[in-house]
Amino acid sequence: MTNKKREAQATLESLHQIFTIPEAPDSTLGRIEAEISQNLNGFLGNHIVATEKPLTEIEKDFASSQIPEQPQYVSDHTHHLLDKLISQSVHTSAPSFIGHMTSALPYFVLPLAKLMTGLNQNLVKIETSKAFTPLERQVLGMMHRMVYQQNDSFYEQWMHSAQHSLGAFCSGGTVANITALWVARNNLLKADGVFSGVGKEGLFKALKHYGYEGLAILVSERGHYSLKKAADILGIGRDSVIAIKTDSNNRIDCQELEQECARLEQKNIKVMSIVGVAGTTETGNIDPLREMAGIAQQFNCHFHVDAAWGGATLLSNKYRSLLDGVELADSVTIDAHKQMYVPMGAGLVVFKNPESVASIEHHAEYILRKGSKDLGSHTLEGSRPGMAMMVYASMHIISRPGYELLVNQSIEKAHYFAELIKADDDFELLTEPELCLLTYRYVPQAVQQFLQNADRKQQEEINVILDKLTKFIQKRQREAGKSFVSRTRIEVSHYHGRKVLVFRVVLANPLTTDAILQEVLKEQKQLAAESLQFLPQVLAKVIN
């Protein structure tokens, strides 16, 4: 044997080991795994550094574009990950991380994640997923029933039918929304006489065949950005997503919606879909879904509801009525990785009519053969992991009443926080919580009083400075690492529709306590006091 061959043989043997010899419990990876398993928050608290390092600094640790020529021992690499990656990751499950839609997770999802990875099923087809296929169909059935509340015989008939599907499981709300609008587009521009349908012939021929000048998707100005992305991908164009103004509660103005539909009809632009929002990303408000369904019926178009965030509210008998009319939607997006406490990567869309998805069905020779129950024949994605198991397990272990308590608690916590904000004269609540989201900002009492009587020009001048202050506080608070709220811009009616920069808070983490919320405001006041570079200007305005 030559030296080179001997080396290759040795490497092959050590490679064989990583496929056959498990990590020892006392290895570095074994130890951090045990730490995570025993005390996740403790592990994250210990290993994620609290103070922010500039991104440009972090990038230096991820600067090499060479795939290593030397293998690294698992333990050495684990140290590297701990040191460079985990230490600079985000503690998304921290009870004081209330700025985005991430939360603490139940402990059982951790071993289940390992089980899922070990099983490594591919849900695109039965041959690589077997029982996971009926499991996923059941999860879709359960979510369908949560929305549409059909009877047992409906689900007996459709849940496991090869030619039908009650929905599509996917990686998240964006793919769910694209899938819904893809179905809507293909059903609208379906085969007709010599025309074999938009799916086969494309949009150019479809619009010519049907004689439309264009298509439109109507959604409130609070609609998620994924809808514009969907319109782009689907060839309809971002400009065709028409933003309808909202009322002071961030709900779509139905009169405006109806008028816009009529205007478009006159211009020979076909409304492809009206989209209702059930839990806007920025403020958590819910559109008047029943009324919107009526308008969709009137103009004979698809009615989609983006309930990526708010869908889980249907698990609460107490608050379910907030989504009144959702059962009239043709399709509904729900993210299980949001308020259903499942790890990242679990979204889905359900369809009222089990035949809807036929418009996007596709087949191949080696899988997805006609008549098979392969899930891949009506999903946007191809290969997909068995995430449905996480949703299935969570629904069984937490149960509907358990979810109800979690959902109710979140909403009520938001109400509590809103009261805290309102009780403090130096804060301004911009949007009241309907679900567990709210927005507010820091405005010293004297400035608030001045703003009330100021003219529009004065208001604008002050709001420009307040925007800077809000940004300053939000960034500093994030950098300090104790707590995190996000920031966004929303139009505020009492400032003549001006887009004002606000703190945005999402209160879905069951471990967030009242004390933490008090602490968040206290820290913000302290940061405001420190922001001497902004405050004098604000005060100067007030005094002049």
Next chain:
Amino acid sequence: MTNKKREAQATLESLHQIFTIPEAPDSTLGRIEAEISQNLNGFLGNHIVATEKPLTEIEKDFASSQIPEQPQYVSDHTHHLLDKLISQSVHTSAPSFIGHMTSALPYFVLPLAKLMTGLNQNLVKIETSKAFTPLERQVLGMMHRMVYQQNDSFYEQWMHSAQHSLGAFCSGGTVANITALWVARNNLLKADGVFSGVGKEGLFKALKHYGYEGLAILVSERGHYSLKKAADILGIGRDSVIAIKTDSNNRIDCQELEQECARLEQKNIKVMSIVGVAGTTETGNIDPLREMAGIAQQFNCHFHVDAAWGGATLLSNKYRSLLDGVELADSVTIDAHKQMYVPMGAGLVVFKNPESVASIEHHAEYILRKGSKDLGSHTLEGSRPGMAMMVYASMHIISRPGYELLVNQSIEKAHYFAELIKADDDFELLTEPELCLLTYRYVPQAVQQFLQNADRKQQEEINVILDKLTKFIQKRQREAGKSFVSRTRIEVSHYHGRKVLVFRVVLANPLTTDAILQEVLKEQKQLAAESLQFLPQVLAKVIN
């Protein structure tokens, strides 16, 4: 406190526990986790039943559409999962499961999966992923360099640039292909004078503005079905995916390709993209990429390479040249969850030009603000898990030379299996392995001899029966549970292009031994012998 309130309080407390109290090591879930960690194959071998249960039977266990009203203890539910789900899942990592593109995984991915889930980062934005964002950009940079081999300064300039991206990480090859063609479409039909681009105005106006009668995507008849799906979604239409015939090695006929481009040009149909396949799903063959790049240049169109399967071959210095010309592609799809031994859910596309993705860029107020480095501004998906960490860790622990050995081993194993098949007079090898895929079927020697001299009608009659035999053997072998090959239909030139049903084998599992391959053939011969309902017919034909 009322009874109801007391009950709710108790449930809330037990809910709180699942978020705060870890699974005990001696709990059911703790025990199966330990089993998986210590001996994954043993666990799967013990818990997945070997013999097949009909899907309709399995469905009975997943028949309820009600979300449970009673919570289940984690341990009870784990028993349920073991009993109903895991037992009926597919042992995709078994060394004798050589029918699809799944393999054994290295052990270290199991604890990493838990770490990833525990961290629960969301890669859509820096605020929920921090160091994971530069990590993912580095992974894209490494994969980009693997394909395009630019120098250090190229990667220093672009890898972490906010306005650029070397690619997009996603859940799998389908989304990667859609993303590539989305970019191609938007760059082709870009803003021009008063026209603000297809992304904004849509396809109908875009084609009118540019004066094209239609668009086309050209790919060999062996192209993956996701390309038709992409054409459907993108509004181009499935009919616009034009299948070009292949030579006897399943490689695109470049003369035909060029002629078709010219024909389309004459009809004023713009070729949007030529797609090369680097590792066809069914046979593992690689198109003549360099020649195709030349044709793409001649017709001034995007050149995409679908290397979902074969991309990892670039890690092998020995076999890299099989993909000669891939560096001329405008975009390349690679699945890390295939030959890079990462768990399900890790695909990506890289772009030669870091500015390409600008055509699909999108922004929102609360995230993805202009100038930010948020990855979500140029991905099809929104929220995404930190799967890039798996690819990163694998590249460091296995290293390029390690991957080379794995890739070489797979290819050489396929050559060995091909020799086995050829050495046995009762098998017919239909496609020679170029990568580690091959196709073959069982044809008794006497029948093979007869087929050689038979006329076309006789051949057809026998092939019909042989198709049944192949299907019978494949199904029986799968049902017996000892080993698994898949089946597909491919056109065979020496049967006048007839689509023949064949066994399809993928040999990427490092644990698949020569002995297992011998056993697979032996079992197939036994099953053939048992198939008395088919064989007499075949023999009857031969004798007549």
